[in-house]
Amino acid sequence: MQTWNPxxxxxxxNVNPHVFCxxxxxxxxxxxxxxxxxxxxxxxxxxxxxxxxxSWVAARFSSPVYVQDWVxxxxxxxxxxxxxxxxxxxxxxxDGNLTIKANNLLAFDQRLELKQSIxxxxxxxxxxxxxxxxxxGPVIFVEPPFRAxxxxxxxWADCPSPSVHHDTEWMSASMAxxxxxxxxxxxxxERQYDFTGQGTVLLQSSEIARxxxxxxxxxxxxxxxxxxxxxxxxGQRLVARAQQQQH
Amino acid sequence: xxxxxxxxxxxxxRVSPQAPVLARxxxxxGYSGRVGFRPVRGxxxxxxxxxxxxxxxxxNPMMATEGQGEVLYGYRGLHVTVLELDGSxxxxxxxxxxxxxxxxxxxxxxxxxxxxxxxAVGGAMTGQGLFTTNVHGRGAVALLSHGGAFPLxxxxxxxxxxxxxxxxxxxxxxxxxxxxxGLRDAVGRGSGEAFQLRISGSxxxxxxxxxxxx
Numbered sequence: 202m203q204t205w206n207p208x209x210x211x212x213x214x215n216v217n218p219h220v221f222c223x224x225x226x227x228x229x230x231x232x233x234x235x236x237x238x239x240x241x242x243x244x245x246x247x248x249x250x251x252x253x254x255x256s257w258v259a260a261r262f263s264s265p266v267y268v269q270d271w272v273x274x275x276x277x278x279x280x281x282x283x284x285x286x287x288x289x290x291x292x293x294x295x296d297g298n299l300t301i302k303a304n305n306l307l308a309f310d311q312r313l314e315l316k317q318s319i320x321x322x323x324x325x326x327x328x329x330x331x332x333x334x335x336x337x338g339p340v341i342f343v344e345p346p347f348r349a350x351x352x353x354x355x356x357w358a359d360c361p362s363p364s365v366h367h368d369t370e371w372m373s374a375s376m377a378x379x380x381x382x383x384x385x386x387x388x389x390x391e392r393q394y395d396f397t398g399q400g401t402v403l404l405q406s407s408e409i410a411r412x413x414x415x416x417x418x419x420x421x422x423x424x425x426x427x428x429x430x431x432x433x434x435x436g437q438r439l440v441a442r443a444q445q446q447q448h
Numbered sequence: 449x450x451x452x453x454x455x456x457x458x459x460x461x462r463v464s465p466q467a468p469v470l471a472r473x474x475x476x477x478g479y480s481g482r483v484g485f486r487p488v489r490g491x492x493x494x495x496x497x498x499x500x501x502x503x504x505x506x507x508n509p510m511m512a513t514e515g516q517g518e519v520l521y522g523y524r525g526l527h528v529t530v531l532e533l534d535g536s537x538x539x540x541x542x543x544x545x546x547x548x549x550x551x552x553x554x555x556x557x558x559x560x561x562x563x564x565x566x567x568a569v570g571g572a573m574t575g576q577g578l579f580t581t582n583v584h585g586r587g588a589v590a591l592l593s594h595g596g597a598f599p600l601x602x603x604x605x606x607x608x609x610x611x612x613x614x615x616x617x618x619x620x621x622x623x624x625x626x627x628x629x630g631l632r633d634a635v636g637r638g639s640g641e642a643f644q645l646r647i648s649g650s651x652x653x654x655x656x657x658x659x660x661x662x
Contacts, residue, residue: 202598204599204601205599207605217596217657219658220598220657234612237613237657237659238600238607238609238613238653240600240605240607283613283657283658284657284658285659285660286656286660
């Protein structure tokens with residue numbers, strides 16, 4: 202087993218399939234908890250705090266829902282990244298766009314711009330630069346037309362955002378009145394993300410569930426679309442569901 | 449070398465009457481030969497060690513593997529890293545990361561960090577054990593990690609380590625819990641990397657590729 206030191210660690214490359222080394226010289230955005238260890242003179246500041254000293258941060262990080270889950274790493278040194286023992290890969294974007302599951306994005310350099318995807322739980326990176334993402338097992342690349350299981354979907358590049366496809370049999374059963382309402386009826390494989398157009402879809406072996414705190418904030422912010430009485434109804438249903446799951 | 453890696457998550461130990469092995473209880477996967485298993489307390493060092501273990505909670509149910517044969521060890525699909533200790537410096541790690549080690553090695557409980565209330569508060573908040581286990585002597589140790597442990601050298605300089613990713617260390621190293629942020633950060637609104645272990649001196653630090661413990 203090789204013992205690494207600052208000189209032998211690779212620059213912007215994998216140390217092993219599960220560990221990536223960023224040769225930091227300047228600033229990178231990093232997800233909280235992605236840093237395993239570092240050599241050198243590196244500071245980790247909350248994105249919110251760092252934006253007060255660097256005004257460009259607000260222009261690059263365009264997602265209020267995710268901002269509290271990210272830090273800016275600034276300085277010079279070697280930073281080692283890891284996530285749940287997953288496989289790590291670096292991707293280079295060249296004036297492109299790529300949307301990825303927010304939980305699987307570990308870091309991106311400050312030239313890239315991050316925005317929230319229309320699809321909840323996903324973020325989009327735009328521009329030219331490098332980013333690091335994790336996947337459960339190696340990443341599988343496929344081309345549309347393709348339907349992906351939401352758990353296995355890691356992201357997509359260059360193609361339009363997906364629509365939601367429901368299994369035809371499930372739909373006909375649903376319309377026949379055997380199933381009703383959207384809540385509490387999700388049972389398995391009846392729902393997929395449907396990709397069309399030109400581009401690439403990224404898949405991983407099924408996701409190990411990890412709570413994404415941003416999803417709650419995201420859905421909460423969308424409840425502003427509801428009227429007061431609708432919000433009340435939703436509240437009652439959520440209480441009912443919580444009570445049901447306790448039994 | 450009594451431990452031979454079968455794959456990244458399983459090791460094979462050769463046990464003989466001269467060289468028994470201590471292992472975590474429940475970690476035996478299978479064996480061949482005339483081998484017996486006997487439960488022991490995880491901490492050596494007589495009464496002092498027993499007290500230390502009781503006070504710190506830094507204890508681990510272990511079993512002695514004795515006889516003549518080959519035993520496979522693994523635990524919950526965690527990665528196993530085999531270290532060879534040359535006796536010049538102890539291995540410092542949390543007790544529940546010990547999968548197995550030569551029975552000739554001694555274990556004891558140690559207080560981690562430079563001490564003081566500040567370090568204690570830092571340790572409590574990161575979930576990192578304040579007390580750790582020292583493994584002394586010459587022999588082999590099989591360590592558990594989530595995602596696989598890799599060694600990082602510290603020579604004169606210092607290294608920052610995420611407390612959740614820290615596995616253990618060997619050498620003349622000083623570990624400080626650096627809680628350099630204010631209280632505002634402790635409640636989760638600041639930088640996620642607010643708590644760090646600053647490790648300086650000369651030696652080797654083992655870090656895992658995950659923030660999950662087990």
